[in-house]
Amino acid sequence: MSTDSNHDPSETTPPAGQGSSGAPQPGAPAGQPAAGSPRGATAAEKFQKEVAAKRAANLEVEEEDEETLWSGGYTPKAMLGTWILMVIASVGLLVLHGVVPEFPLGIAVALIGLVWVFGCLLYAYRRLGFHYELTTQRFIHQTGLLSRQTDRIEVIDIDDVSFAQGPVQRMFGVGNIELTGSDRSHPNLSMIGIAKVKDVSGLIDDVRRKERRRRSLHIEQI
Numbered sequence: 001m002s003t004d005s006n007h008d009p010s011e012t013t014p015p016a017g018q019g020s021s022g023a024p025q026p027g028a029p030a031g032q033p034a035a036g037s038p039r040g041a042t043a044a045e046k047f048q049k050e051v052a053a054k055r056a057a058n059l060e061v062e063e064e065d066e067e068t069l070w071s072g073g074y075t076p077k078a079m080l081g082t083w084i085l086m087v088i089a090s091v092g093l094l095v096l097h098g099v100v101p102e103f104p105l106g107i108a109v110a111l112i113g114l115v116w117v118f119g120c121l122l123y124a125y126r127r128l129g130f131h132y133e134l135t136t137q138r139f140i141h142q143t144g145l146l147s148r149q150t151d152r153i154e155v156i157d158i159d160d161v162s163f164a165q166g167p168v169q170r171m172f173g174v175g176n177i178e179l180t181g182s183d184r185s186h187p188n189l190s191m192i193g194i195a196k197v198k199d200v201s202g203l204i205d206d207v208r209r210k211e212r213r214r215r216s217l218h219i220e221q222i
Helices: 038-062 076-099 105-129 167-172 197-221
Strands: 068-073 130-135 138-143 149-154 158-164 174-181 188-195
Touching: 068 188, 068 197, 076 105, 076 167, 076 174, 076 188, 130 188, 130 197, 158 197, 167 174, 174 197, 188 197
Parallel strands: none
Antiparallel strands: 068 130, 130 138, 138 149, 158 174, 174 188
């Protein structure tokens, strides 16, 4: 007669390195916890928690809210020098008609009209065709009248900021800003006719320096 047994050999067979009483055998390494011991699991969990905490902190730095610091475009004051030249050209054509009788008045008036039409179109293109925006992380510039193109440059890619002013521009605090950097699409960017040019160029330079310091600290924390 056969009998079925539900006996599990693992219940009576002691683990490797232990006797029947469960005590460590002399062959087990001294001071080293056995596999699966609570002390070893706690150390691994602690390490994983530290890594997770660092990653969470880095994500908070990376997801910093983007704020607009400045926006603007071509200022009417920058066109003052051009208006003065147009007035001088118009007066010169009228004087030429008075000095040279053979020079018809109709031609002089037509030329004056062309000069002012060109000046007004130039002003409209510069005034409406360019728009700039500076945020805490990017520099955005838009170009075009009927169709508009928008390009974005990371401020950390800007390597140098400089500005230039003519004699008339210095009187009104306007000028042109030159940006050079490592951006492939726009390694050099000219911003013409910017009001308070010194303050704006300084702000761009401060923002790019601050963002580079923030990114470098972020990399060191990883």
